[in-house]
Amino acid sequence: MPPMPDEHPIDAHARETPATAPQAFDFRKHGHAMVDWIADYLEGIERFPVQPAVEPGWVRAQLPRSPPDAGEPWERIAADVDRVIVPAITHWQHPGFFGYFPANASGPSILGELLSAGLGVQGMLWSTSPACTELETHVMDWMCGMLGLPAHFMSTGPGGGVIQDTASSATLCAVVAARERATGFAGSGGGLQAADGTGTLVAYASADAHSSIEKDLRIAGIGAANLRLVPVRADRSMDPGAFASMVRDDVRAGRRPFLCVAAVGTTSTHAVDPVRALAETCAAHGIWLHVDAAHLGIAALCQEFRAIHDGVDLADSYCTNPHKWMLVNFDCDAFWVRDRATLVRALSVLPEYLRNAATEGGKVIDYRDWQVPLGRRFRALKLWFTIRHFGKRGLQDLVRRHVALADDLRARVAAEPSLESVCPTPWSLVCLRHRDGDAATQAIIDRVNASGTAFVSHTKVDGRLVLRVSIGAPAVAARHVDALWELIRGAR
Amino acid sequence: MPPMPDEHPIDAHARETPATAPQAFDFRKHGHAMVDWIADYLEGIERFPVQPAVEPGWVRAQLPRSPPDAGEPWERIAADVDRVIVPAITHWQHPGFFGYFPANASGPSILGELLSAGLGVQGMLWSTSPACTELETHVMDWMCGMLGLPAHFMSTGPGGGVIQDTASSATLCAVVAARERATGFAGSGGGLQAADGTGTLVAYASADAHSSIEKDLRIAGIGAANLRLVPVRADRSMDPGAFASMVRDDVRAGRRPFLCVAAVGTTSTHAVDPVRALAETCAAHGIWLHVDAAHLGIAALCQEFRAIHDGVDLADSYCTNPHKWMLVNFDCDAFWVRDRATLVRALSVLPEYLRNAATEGGKVIDYRDWQVPLGRRFRALKLWFTIRHFGKRGLQDLVRRHVALADDLRARVAAEPSLESVCPTPWSLVCLRHRDGDAATQAIIDRVNASGTAFVSHTKVDGRLVLRVSIGAPAVAARHVDALWELIRGAR
Numbered sequence: 001m002p003p004m005p006d007e008h009p010i011d012a013h014a015r016e017t018p019a020t021a022p023q024a025f026d027f028r029k030h031g032h033a034m035v036d037w038i039a040d041y042l043e044g045i046e047r048f049p050v051q052p053a054v055e056p057g058w059v060r061a062q063l064p065r066s067p068p069d070a071g072e073p074w075e076r077i078a079a080d081v082d083r084v085i086v087p088a089i090t091h092w093q094h095p096g097f098f099g100y101f102p103a104n105a106s107g108p109s110i111l112g113e114l115l116s117a118g119l120g121v122q123g124m125l126w127s128t129s130p131a132c133t134e135l136e137t138h139v140m141d142w143m144c145g146m147l148g149l150p151a152h153f154m155s156t157g158p159g160g161g162v163i164q165d166t167a168s169s170a171t172l173c174a175v176v177a178a179r180e181r182a183t184g185f186a187g188s189g190g191g192l193q194a195a196d197g198t199g200t201l202v203a204y205a206s207a208d209a210h211s212s213i214e215k216d217l218r219i220a221g222i223g224a225a226n227l228r229l230v231p232v233r234a235d236r237s238m239d240p241g242a243f244a245s246m247v248r249d250d251v252r253a254g255r256r257p258f259l260c261v262a263a264v265g266t267t268s269t270h271a272v273d274p275v276r277a278l279a280e281t282c283a284a285h286g287i288w289l290h291v292d293a294a295h296l297g298i299a300a301l302c303q304e305f306r307a308i309h310d311g312v313d314l315a316d317s318y319c320t321n322p323h324k325w326m327l328v329n330f331d332c333d334a335f336w337v338r339d340r341a342t343l344v345r346a347l348s349v350l351p352e353y354l355r356n357a358a359t360e361g362g363k364v365i366d367y368r369d370w371q372v373p374l375g376r377r378f379r380a381l382k383l384w385f386t387i388r389h390f391g392k393r394g395l396q397d398l399v400r401r402h403v404a405l406a407d408d409l410r411a412r413v414a415a416e417p418s419l420e421s422v423c424p425t426p427w428s429l430v431c432l433r434h435r436d437g438d439a440a441t442q443a444i445i446d447r448v449n450a451s452g453t454a455f456v457s458h459t460k461v462d463g464r465l466v467l468r469v470s471i472g473a474p475a476v477a478a479r480h481v482d483a484l485w486e487l488i489r490g491a492r
Numbered sequence: 493m494p495p496m497p498d499e500h501p502i503d504a505h506a507r508e509t510p511a512t513a514p515q516a517f518d519f520r521k522h523g524h525a526m527v528d529w530i531a532d533y534l535e536g537i538e539r540f541p542v543q544p545a546v547e548p549g550w551v552r553a554q555l556p557r558s559p560p561d562a563g564e565p566w567e568r569i570a571a572d573v574d575r576v577i578v579p580a581i582t583h584w585q586h587p588g589f590f591g592y593f594p595a596n597a598s599g600p601s602i603l604g605e606l607l608s609a610g611l612g613v614q615g616m617l618w619s620t621s622p623a624c625t626e627l628e629t630h631v632m633d634w635m636c637g638m639l640g641l642p643a644h645f646m647s648t649g650p651g652g653g654v655i656q657d658t659a660s661s662a663t664l665c666a667v668v669a670a671r672e673r674a675t676g677f678a679g680s681g682g683g684l685q686a687a688d689g690t691g692t693l694v695a696y697a698s699a700d701a702h703s704s705i706e707k708d709l710r711i712a713g714i715g716a717a718n719l720r721l722v723p724v725r726a727d728r729s730m731d732p733g734a735f736a737s738m739v740r741d742d743v744r745a746g747r748r749p750f751l752c753v754a755a756v757g758t759t760s761t762h763a764v765d766p767v768r769a770l771a772e773t774c775a776a777h778g779i780w781l782h783v784d785a786a787h788l789g790i791a792a793l794c795q796e797f798r799a800i801h802d803g804v805d806l807a808d809s810y811c812t813n814p815h816k817w818m819l820v821n822f823d824c825d826a827f828w829v830r831d832r833a834t835l836v837r838a839l840s841v842l843p844e845y846l847r848n849a850a851t852e853g854g855k856v857i858d859y860r861d862w863q864v865p866l867g868r869r870f871r872a873l874k875l876w877f878t879i880r881h882f883g884k885r886g887l888q889d890l891v892r893r894h895v896a897l898a899d900d901l902r903a904r905v906a907a908e909p910s911l912e913s914v915c916p917t918p919w920s921l922v923c924l925r926h927r928d929g930d931a932a933t934q935a936i937i938d939r940v941n942a943s944g945t946a947f948v949s950h951t952k953v954d955g956r957l958v959l960r961v962s963i964g965a966p967a968v969a970a971r972h973v974d975a976l977w978e979l980i981r982g983a984r
Binding site for chain 2: 025026027028031032034035036037038039056057058059060063066067068069070071081084085088090093100103104105108110111113114115116118120122126128130132135137139142145146165166168172186191193210211212215219222224329331346352361363364373374375381385387389390391392393457459468
């Protein structure tokens with residue numbers, strides 16, 4: 001029951017209730033039923049095949065061509081979730097889901113999302129709902145400490161953190177801020193088209209970098225042709241010598257290196273680029289160093305894995321995704337910058353209708369200036385609920401449990417003569433292939449994914465097919481990895 | 493209760509349950525309590541002052557400096573919502589909220605968001621959760637019909653619709669697609685910096701256009717200097733003659749007009765730009781015409797207001813926000829393009845780890861290529877639930893009721909000698925000022941906002957302060973507008 005201040009008493013009986021007022025929908029009854037449905041779904045999730053067996057068009061064929069003229073009974077709507085939706089989704093929360101990355105969620109986080117929807121506030125400015133902004137700043141400072149990130153990312157210094165929807169969007173903000181810093185804010189002023197004499201802007205990332213980096217550079221008008229894919233070393237991490245030499249070549253040719261995106265955990269194999277060594281070259285040439293730790297960064301919750309953040313103290317920006325491996329449901333990317341002034345200057349446009357005393361007083365953060373969209377919902381709630389419910393230790397336990405399961409699987413792979421580990425790392429991703437080549441590896445993938453009890457995805461390393469086992473579902477336990485192993489071995 | 497296919501029976505008792513498994517949190521109990529809390533909150537929302545009376549820093553001062561090591565009891569976490577959050581939010585769902593724009597929500601929509609969080613699926617590709625993509629395509633086709641939008645926006649033709657977070661992001665996609673069409677995809681290839689002989693790219697919007705347009709152009713590297721603010725007519729709509737003449741001047745000077753953003757309902761006053769007349773000039777010069785109907789577009793649910801969409805059949809893209817005025821909680825922007833191939837080509841990058849048979853078969857939509865981020869949650873559920881629960885008629889009734897309340901307020905303003913309407917429109921926004929000038933208008937705004945029972949925002953028109961009354965809260969009724977009127981008049 002929310003607190004009821006008595007400054008504004010109203011007569012509840014005198015109130016009109018339009019059909020669209022909340023009171024006209026039995027939110028309590030249908031809400032309880034939805035909560036129970038979700039509880040049943042999550043408790044019974046292993047009864048579903050991880051991947052659905054539907055053909056393109058099946059879902060649409062179940063739905064009427066036109067929307068209803070009159071409203072439908074809620075029971076009929078809710079029943080269609082079972083009839084049409086559940087048979088046609090991939091069950092990302094299934095403990096047999098080992099594909100792509102974990103998009104793990106938790107009860108507290110789901111209730112945070114529910115509360116955010118129920119409150120329905122807008123956090124575009126501090127003044128449009130102060131708690132939405134301040135709670136976000138606060139939990140981002142918490143996260144900064146929990147992950148051992150540099151103190152200058154804290155809101156108390158010149159930097160700060162903000163929740164973005166995804167690492168793609170966070171990286172786009174880094175690209176734009178870096179571009180503006182390099183051009184003296186000409187890119188957003190006169191535009192990139194105006195020759196400014198500083199040479200063509202060039203960005204760098206490893207050959208294994210995430211596709212979002214190229215996409216962001218295209219969106220920002222830098223162009224895919226100006227992304228240099230730096231060669232990787234045997235462990236698939238960026239070669240810092242090759243990076244330094246490519247930068248020198250570009251400078252010599254009159255181009256302007258402006259951005260390096262280092263991966264802490266590449267998508268394919270979780271290779272960790274040598275951030276500290278890259279930072280040296282970046283510092284020498286005024287290059288913005290962005291660290292993309294979307295999935296793996298969360299491992300730094302544990303002291304024993306904190307070495308992945310070596311050198312991040314020299315970075316200009318950094319992001320990781322609580323929505324991947326920290327039980328916060330999608331979307332929740334945590335993005336920090338060393339110097340918030342550059343980011344805000346790159347993204348701020350203040351029209352009259354958003355002017356307000358708090359903003360002009362200069363004592364508040366307006367997060368609309370830290371992201372692409374104007375509007376923003378109250379995403380800090382789910383992060384706050386999750387951190388408080390599990391505590392730091394509960395979240396560390398999660399990471400350690402997943403890593404232990406991965407260690408166990410890696411040991412089995414090492415002991416199996418027909419398989420080989422690919423670029424082994426000591427965290428939660430296991431990459432392997434069959435020694436007989438791609439066809440044999442594909443056969444394993446097909447067998448696993450046809451089972452219904454497990455799902456894996458793939459990548460290519462050096463042109464060869466690789467099976468990826470990403471361990472991170474909220475309820476994954478030893479028996480699920482055992483079952484996966486039996487499938488990989490072909491024992492069932 | 494979700495359906496339980498019996499293909500994969502498991503022994504529930506043999507299952508291990510890690511502390512982070514859903515079963516380890518009493519989701520049922522705490523979920524029911526959260527539903528009840530939200531029901532109480534929404535039913536009792538008028539007891540709160542619309543705007544909180546907190547100073548910057550108050551929220552953070554209530555919170556511990558560090559996150560807890562061990563997990564906290566749920567009851568303590570939930571109690572902090574009452575203690576820290578509720579006193580420091582603006583109550584956007586309050587029927588006395590007349591500020592900015594309505595961000596109206598509804599029970600069915602909140603449950604759609606809850607279900608989306610509970611399922612926790614990723615819709616980046618069709619194959620990562622087919623229902624997430626197909627339901628979205630389906631309800632976007634429904635919406636296209638409900639709003640009387642052109643048939644070529646339907647998924648059955650060369651165009652199609654997609655849900656974005658906000659109109660800012662939708663417009664950014666339009667900017668990038670337009671830029672790529674104009675440069676033969678050079679912007680994302682060689683980059684905007686490479687002189688391509690086509691001249692500087694120039695965009696156009698009315699002098700009253702939303703700030704997101706300048707922001708999007710800055711992000712896309714076009715630059716604020718290349719946004720032409722076209723003069724407006726007496727009703728604050730874009731002057732099509734001035735637009736045509738500015739385009740001619742730019743072409744004569746060797747520049748390349750590439751984008752015109754027409755507002756169907758400007759933020760300040762809901763002026764409607766003359767889309768059909770603008771489209772003529774756009775067609776003559778190959779300019780991408782994007783229509784931003786973020787707030788007002790929803791009025792077209794009603795036949796009598798459909799004239800706002802005159803000319804949209806000639807546009808290249810269009811967006812409106814069900815999260816503003818259609819009871820779908822934020823975020824839910826509906827974005828359509830006439831030619832999806834251009835949009836997808838501008839935004840698609842396909843790495844190995846996302847390759848899959850369905851994508852390569854060419855029979856599916858992968859919405860990641862229709863937006864900036866890669867990841868995406870199941871936002872179609874809340875749109876589907878809302879449309880089905882209220883039906884087309886229920887949503888039309890909502891619009892008509894709000895417009896009737898606005899009509900009533902406009903009539904009162906017209907009859908009050910000390911006040912004047914500013915740029916009156918026949919929909920749900922009422923703009924007014926005191927005839928004595930800005931200080932008197934500011935005094936009204938201050939009086940209303942200090943009351944706690946109502947909240948309005950402001951803008952400037954021709955340099956003069958204007959009070960905006962945006963009518964659109966889910967439970968707003970005549971008595972709330974009566975009370976606001978008493979405050980405006982100074983009668984209480």
